[in-house]
Amino acid sequence: MIDYFALALGHGLLALALLRLAMWRQLDDDPALRQASDARKAEADAQSAAARAERRRRSDKGDHEGEQA
Amino acid sequence: MIDLLLIGYIGFVLVLGLRRPFLWVLLYIYIDILAPQRIGYSIITDLPVSLIAFAAAFGGWLAFDPKRGARFTWRQGLILALLAYCWWTTGWADFPEPAATKWDWVWKAMLFAIFLPLTLTTRLRIEAALLTMLLSMAVIVIGGGIKVVFGGGGYENRMLIVNDNFGIYETSVLACMSIAIIPAILWFIRHGTIFPPDWRVKWFGYGFILACALIPVGTEARTGLVCFAALLALMFTRVKHKALFAGLGAIGLLAAIPFLPASFTERMGTITEFQQDQSASTRVAVWAWTLDYVEENPWGGGFDAYRGNRFEYRMRVEESVEGTTSVTYQDVTDEARAYHSAIFEVLGEQGWPGLILWTLIQASGLWQMARIRRRWRGREGADEQWQAPLASALGQAQIIYLVGAMFTGIAYTPPMLLLLAIQIGFASYCRQLDRARQPAPWLIRPGQLRPASQTSAA
Numbered sequence: 193m194i195d196y197f198a199l200a201l202g203h204g205l206l207a208l209a210l211l212r213l214a215m216w217r218q219l220d221d222d223p224a225l226r227q228a229s230d231a232r233k234a235e236a237d238a239q240s241a242a243a244r245a246e247r248r249r250r251s252d253k254g255d256h257e258g259e260q261a
Numbered sequence: 262m263i264d265l266l267l268i269g270y271i272g273f274v275l276v277l278g279l280r281r282p283f284l285w286v287l288l289y290i291y292i293d294i295l296a297p298q299r300i301g302y303s304i305i306t307d308l309p310v311s312l313i314a315f316a317a318a319f320g321g322w323l324a325f326d327p328k329r330g331a332r333f334t335w336r337q338g339l340i341l342a343l344l345a346y347c348w349w350t351t352g353w354a355d356f357p358e359p360a361a362t363k364w365d366w367v368w369k370a371m372l373f374a375i376f377l378p379l380t381l382t383t384r385l386r387i388e389a390a391l392l393t394m395l396l397s398m399a400v401i402v403i404g405g406g407i408k409v410v411f412g413g414g415g416y417e418n419r420m421l422i423v424n425d426n427f428g429i430y431e432t433s434v435l436a437c438m439s440i441a442i443i444p445a446i447l448w449f450i451r452h453g454t455i456f457p458p459d460w461r462v463k464w465f466g467y468g469f470i471l472a473c474a475l476i477p478v479g480t481e482a483r484t485g486l487v488c489f490a491a492l493l494a495l496m497f498t499r500v501k502h503k504a505l506f507a508g509l510g511a512i513g514l515l516a517a518i519p520f521l522p523a524s525f526t527e528r529m530g531t532i533t534e535f536q537q538d539q540s541a542s543t544r545v546a547v548w549a550w551t552l553d554y555v556e557e558n559p560w561g562g563g564f565d566a567y568r569g570n571r572f573e574y575r576m577r578v579e580e581s582v583e584g585t586t587s588v589t590y591q592d593v594t595d596e597a598r599a600y601h602s603a604i605f606e607v608l609g610e611q612g613w614p615g616l617i618l619w620t621l622i623q624a625s626g627l628w629q630m631a632r633i634r635r636r637w638r639g640r641e642g643a644d645e646q647w648q649a650p651l652a653s654a655l656g657q658a659q660i661i662y663l664v665g666a667m668f669t670g671i672a673y674t675p676p677m678l679l680l681l682a683i684q685i686g687f688a689s690y691c692r693q694l695d696r697a698r699q700p701a702p703w704l705i706r707p708g709q710l711r712p713a714s715q716t717s718a719a
Contacts (some may be wrong), residue, residue: 203270225693228698
């Protein structure tokens with residue numbers, strides 16, 4: 193009787209846990225890792241956009257100084 | 262009836278795994294711990310459930326898993342090296358047949374320990390693997406705990422769901438691992454997400470812990486008491502109010518003694534009377550024999566090399582007759598006695614190279630968990646609160662196992678290999694999370710890398 197109770201309780205909880213896990217996308221795709229990698233990508237994009245703008249500004253400035261000379 | 266329940270559960274997970282193939286990995290963990298094929302009586306005993314689950318777990322991972330963040334780490338390399346070394350020694354073992362029998366389960370447990378970390382790429386997967394391990398053990402531990410409350414158990418009395426000395430059902434293994442998982446249960450009570458902490462989780466968790474604490478009483482395995490002492494010592498080092506903890510602990514232990522079975526207190530009393538206890542004297546003699554053996558065989562003798570031992574020793578026997586105690590010494594001859602210690606087990610079977618590898622695997626786990634605990638402690642992010650306590654729980658579980666393993670031959674026990682695998686997957690996940698949160702190296706401006714003095718000088 194005790195063994196039946198322990199078997200039923202353990203398997204019931206295991207089944208419930210697995211049922212929940214099957215419904216969660218986070219099981220295969222970690223939100224914390226995704227968030228961190230998205231933030232890193234966004235930072236990289238922002239940095240490269242800023243660098244491009246800086247390069248453009250410098251080259252415009254160079255052209256302008258050349259024209260003046 | 263039991264067969265139907267077990268087959269029904271396995272079928273349920275196999276179907277559920279079609280949606281999330283990682284669930285098949287959890288199915289293998291469940292089968293590895295609980296061995297449902299040994300619980301049932303009819304159909305399930307003929308089914309190769311372990312093989313089916315492993316094929317599904319590995320095949321599912323290979324074919325469907327995104328494998329994002331899966332890394333083969335140096336600790337898996339160490340386990341692989343030990344596996345290869347064990348294979349080599351099995352080839353020329355002193356006792357080929359018993360060696361082959363042991364190799365048959367050891368290689369599977371070690372291979373799964375190498376494979377499992379590759380699948381533990383998200384927090385939820387790490388938690389799910391640990392939860393599956395705990396709940397599978399709960400089936401055995403809760404049943405055993407209730408039987409102890411109702412007066413069951415006793416040394417060499419069968420009180421477990423499977424009356425077999427296989428895997429976790431071996432009383433010393435169960436007593437040791439039941440205590441070792443207590444810190445992990447406490448972690449689930451505070452930080453679990455699959456079953457978020459509420460009053461039901463707390464009640465179940467504390468009940469489960471009580472059942473775990475009763476297993477050493479029920480099995481009367483002395484290893485369990487030693488492990489319990491190690492758990493209390495570890496908790497003492499971590500609690501804020503040490504005096505209160507020590508006081509309450511002492512009161513609790515004193516209050517529990519009248520409720521403990523007499524056979525338990527008698528057997529535990531033999532821990533300090535090792536000179537009069539044949540089991541304890543045998544251990545010391547086997548350890549001395551093993552040291553002599555590896556002097557001649559530094560590469561080990563393969564699995565079950567202990568079968569070649571034979572020794573004589575003198576045992577002190579005290580006899581009390583009408584208030585007078587007489588002490589005599591008896592000559593005892595023993596042979597083919599097991600190692601009774603994981604360290605001597607590995608030393609005798611795999612020699613010094615095997616022991617070095619095994620020690621590195623264990624020591625690196627303790628170091629890795631301590632490092633994660635140090636790095637993540639004190640962080641304030643909402644999703645940064647669970648890492649340090651989990652590292653602490655997994656490290657404590659390993660320390661308790663190691664204390665128990667000093668006196669029991671459980672060097673390759675599957676539950677511990679699973680814990681090691683979870684440690685490896687968890688450490689890999691933390692490292693990735695840390696790297697992902699750091700700015701990419703190509704984004705760090707030169708000034709950020711220079712010391713402040715140089716920056717200001719520039």
